[in-house]
Amino acid sequence: xxxxxxxxxxxxxxxxxxxxxxxxxxxxxxxxxxxxxxxxxxxxxxxxxxxxxxxxxxxxxxxxxxxxxxxxxxxxxxxxxxxxxxxxxxxxxxxxxxxxxxxxxxxxxxxxxxxxxxxxxxxxxxxxxxxxxxxxxxxxxxxxxxxxxxxxxxxxxxxxxxxxxxxxxxxxxxxxxxxxxxxxxxxxxxxxxxxxxxxxxxxxxxxxxxxxxxxxxxxxxxxxxxxxxxxxxxxxxxxxxxxxxxxxxxxxxxxxxxxxxxxxxxxxxxxxxxxxxxxxxxxxxxxxxxxxxxxxxxxxxxxxxxxxxxxxxxxxxxxxxxxxxxxxxxxxxxxxxxxxxxxxxxxxxxxxxxxxxxxxxxxxxxxxxxxxxxxxxxxxxxxxxxxxxxxxxxxxxxxxxxxxxxxxxxxxxxxxxxxxxx
Ligand SMILES: NC(=O)c1ccc[n+]([C@@H]2O[C@H](COP(=O)([O-])OP(=O)(O)OC[C@H]3O[C@@H](n4cnc5c(N)ncnc54)[C@H](OP(=O)(O)O)[C@@H]3O)[C@@H](O)[C@H]2O)c1
Numbered sequence: 001x002x003x004x005x006x007x008x009x010x011x012x013x014x015x016x017x018x019x020x021x022x023x024x025x026x027x028x029x030x031x032x033x034x035x036x037x038x039x040x041x042x043x044x045x046x047x048x049x050x051x052x053x054x055x056x057x058x059x060x061x062x063x064x065x066x067x068x069x070x071x072x073x074x075x076x077x078x079x080x081x082x083x084x085x086x087x088x089x090x091x092x093x094x095x096x097x098x099x100x101x102x103x104x105x106x107x108x109x110x111x112x113x114x115x116x117x118x119x120x121x122x123x124x125x126x127x128x129x130x131x132x133x134x135x136x137x138x139x140x141x142x143x144x145x146x147x148x149x150x151x152x153x154x155x156x157x158x159x160x161x162x163x164x165x166x167x168x169x170x171x172x173x174x175x176x177x178x179x180x181x182x183x184x185x186x187x188x189x190x191x192x193x194x195x196x197x198x199x200x201x202x203x204x205x206x207x208x209x210x211x212x213x214x215x216x217x218x219x220x221x222x223x224x225x226x227x228x229x230x231x232x233x234x235x236x237x238x239x240x241x242x243x244x245x246x247x248x249x250x251x252x253x254x255x256x257x258x259x260x261x262x263x264x265x266x267x268x269x270x271x272x273x274x275x276x277x278x279x280x281x282x283x284x285x286x287x288x289x290x291x292x293x294x295x296x297x298x299x300x301x302x303x304x305x306x307x308x309x310x311x312x313x314x315x316x317x318x319x320x321x322x323x324x325x326x327x328x329x330x331x332x333x334x335x336x337x338x339x340x341x342x343x344x345x346x347x348x349x350x351x352x353x354x355x356x357x358x359x360x361x362x363x364x365x366x367x368x369x370x371x372x373x374x375x376x377x378x379x380x381x382x383x384x385x386x387x388x389x390x391x392x393x394x395x396x397x398x399x400x401x402x403x404x405x406x407x408x409x410x411x412x413x414x415x416x417x418x419x420x421x422x
Contacts, residue, residue, distance in 0.1 A: 017116070024120040025127075027105065028098040030180055032128060035097025036090055037183035041176050060085045067140060070170050071287050072147045074140075082140045090178075091132040098124050144178075145169075150283070150290040150406045153334045157181070157371070167192070170288065181371065190371030193218040196294075199248040201226045201273065202255030206348030207298055210361035211254055224248070226273070228255055234264040237276045245273075246280040250294040258350040259312055266319035270297060271326050275401055278336070283406030290406030295330055296339040296368075297323065301378065303342065304386040324390070325397035331373065332396050335403040339368060340390060341375040342383040355379060 046058035064086040067078035102121040106114050135142045144165040151170070154163035160177045168175035174192045177184045184190035198215055202208030203225040215223050224244050226232060231241040245251065253273060257265035274295055283290040300320045307314035330338035345353040346360040360377050367375040374390060376383030 020116070021120050024105070024117055025124055028101050028121055028124040029094075029127070030182075031101030032094030032097035032124070033179040034183060035100070036093035036178055037176055037180075039089070039093050040178065041183065041187070041189075044173055044176070060089050064140075065169065065172055068145050068169055070172075072151075072166055072169060072289050074145075074147070079139055083136050087132055087136055087140065091128060094128045095125055098128065148289050151292070153292055153337065166289070167291075170291075185370050188366065188369035191368055193220050193250070195219065195221045196249040197222045197224075197247055198250045198252060199224045199226055199244055200252040200254060201228070201232075202253070202298075203227070205255065206346065206350075206357035207343070207360060208252075208254040210357040211252060211364065213358070214361050214365045228265075228269075232269060232273060234261065234269060237272060241273075242276060242280045245277045246282055248277065248281060248293070249284075249291070250296065251277050252296040254298045256298065256350075258316055262316050262319040263322065266316070267322040270323060274326075274330065278401045278403050281403055283404055285406075292335065292337050292405060293403050294337040294339065296341060296375075297327060299323070299327070299340050299342045301342060301344050301380065301382040301386065304382050304389060324394045326399055328390070328394045328396035329399040330401065331390075333401065333403075335405050336401075337373065339373050339375055341377060342386050342390075344378040344380050344383065 040061060043058045043061040046054040047062060049055055049058075063078050063081040066075060067082040067086075068074055098121060102117060105117055109117055144160065144162050146162040146166065148162075148166055151166050152163050154161065154167070156164065158181060160179055160181060164175055164177070164181070171192045171194055174189045174194075175184060176187070176189050181190060193215065198220050200208055200212060200215075200223060203212050204227060208225075212223055212225070226241055226244065231238050231244070237245075251273065253270045255265070255269065256262075277293070277295070281293055300317075302313065302317040303320045303324060305317075307317050327338065327340050330336055331340065341364055343360055343364075344355070345351070346355050346357050347353045348357055363377045364375055367377070374387055376387060378384065
């Protein structure tokens, strides 16, 4: 009896120690990568500094971008420089970051437990050193550096993968995270609108105008408005619009109606515009790898809540809900990045509210800068609840919508020797 109890106790103790070991390892490892992310961000800032000395210092990391450039090509000329400067920098940051997190942890641990925490620190430091040695042996060509001709959809949200890191090499001031995206969430560097050709509906309305104002502060290449009654109507899309959509990278749907034929205005026209976009849109040609097109749609919290016997609200909600299965199919598609924006009421021609369309547009952009594909713009909290419905209850419809995405993914290519810019 007594020995059975001892056995069980030993198993429990082992399980507790194993869990603690994993928890300490994760803490140390991620703290190390976070310190690197901060230094990485500062070095990119230094690269743009008016002070020569800071620009010189930034080269310790710039060589990495010269080695694997904006076109996602390896330039062998910088292979050695990358191995001798950037990789040691990365390793030192990781070692120091892990050590600092252990120092912080030791302040809250009992003295008896500190030996175990220190042993796990030593294990973490060994793993970090071995990882960098392996990357040096692989000539810097680790799993995050893939020479895509067309950057595939990034389905992750927490960890950095090759799709996400490719975007960092194409847009070096964005997508800074090396292992975790935490730093990008804090800084709002998890997406970019740079050089994008944006087409937007509903600019005659409150939200469309407010989003357009926000976009004007980003480095977009162009913003083109598609107006109801001019470029599209309840039944069709004009030829002019097709030409515009052929040269669009991001289609933003912020048109709509609160009363009247809401099913046509909110559901049918939106779906038709996305379908035409998918048929017309041509990927960009040039040396740079192609990127996926994007669609943003202004949804509503009324997709979630009941209409409390109000007939016009019921019709409006039904028109918004009707779009959800199509939205979900776009969300799941590997040929388009779809962002579903779920808005609480704001002041517009649709009616008064306690917040303005500018407020809604600012929060929309805040989330999108953090890479959100489900965008809750809310002061009621309903949009957060709606997330679970959108993710786990709404079924994607079998839509035939597929976008042309350009070149296929390929393994890293080498040479050409040109010096890229960080
Ligand atoms: N207001 C809210 O409280 C609220 C809350 C949640 C979600 N939303 C959603 O946010 C979007 C924008 O709302 P908003 O309040 O900014 O609207 P809004 O101020 O009423 O503007 C809507 C715009 O849609 C276009 N439009 C007009 N009639 C149309 C029709 N029959 N079919 C298609 N488009 C038509 C017009 O723009 P053009 O002249 O430029 O074509 C119009 O200015 C809508 O999808 C709405 O459902 C609004």
